[in-house]
Amino acid sequence: MTATALTGGCQCGAVRFRAEGLGRASVCHCRMCQKAFGAFYGPLVTGVGVVWTRGEPKRFQSSNLVRRGFCGDCGTPLTYEYDGGVELAIGAFDDPSVAAPVIQVNPSDKLPFVDGIPGLPMRAPGSEPRQEEWKHRVISHQHPDRDMEAWPPAVA
Numbered sequence: 001m002t003a004t005a006l007t008g009g010c011q012c013g014a015v016r017f018r019a020e021g022l023g024r025a026s027v028c029h030c031r032m033c034q035k036a037f038g039a040f041y042g043p044l045v046t047g048v049g050v051v052w053t054r055g056e057p058k059r060f061q062s063s064n065l066v067r068r069g070f071c072g073d074c075g076t077p078l079t080y081e082y083d084g085g086v087e088l089a090i091g092a093f094d095d096p097s098v099a100a101p102v103i104q105v106n107p108s109d110k111l112p113f114v115d116g117i118p119g120l121p122m123r124a125p126g127s128e129p130r131q132e133e134w135k136h137r138v139i140s141h142q143h144p145d146r147d148m149e150a151w152p153p154a155v156a
């Protein structure tokens, strides 16, 4: 396994996957992907040789042709599964940058403000001290972005 291992999983760590390879990466604007991801669109990449290395997703049959996989414990969206294969949620990868989207699909459902997002003002780091103070108090319970021997870690 290398530093660019194609691994990932859910936020709580109950479900982990590994892929041997990746196909085309896309963002899907369809209404079902908006709902399944709780987001403006669904970022998905074709997974080749996908194996579940810890746990397994729970599935929702979102249509007669497609099942959506997600962590039954924490709800993280993980897959789009159909008889032609499996697509993996790009944001669930330990390194999401391995799957840069190359196409957008289902534009008829695209939300009208999506194209304006890159032009929105960006809050400068440190510009809101109360927000910075809050962030310093955060203790993450999210699974690390790498495979772990055991999770959650043993409590000392």
Ligand SMILES: [Zn+2]
Binding pocket: 010, 011, 012, 013, 014, 015, 071, 072, 073, 074, 075, 076
């Ligand atoms: Zn989880």
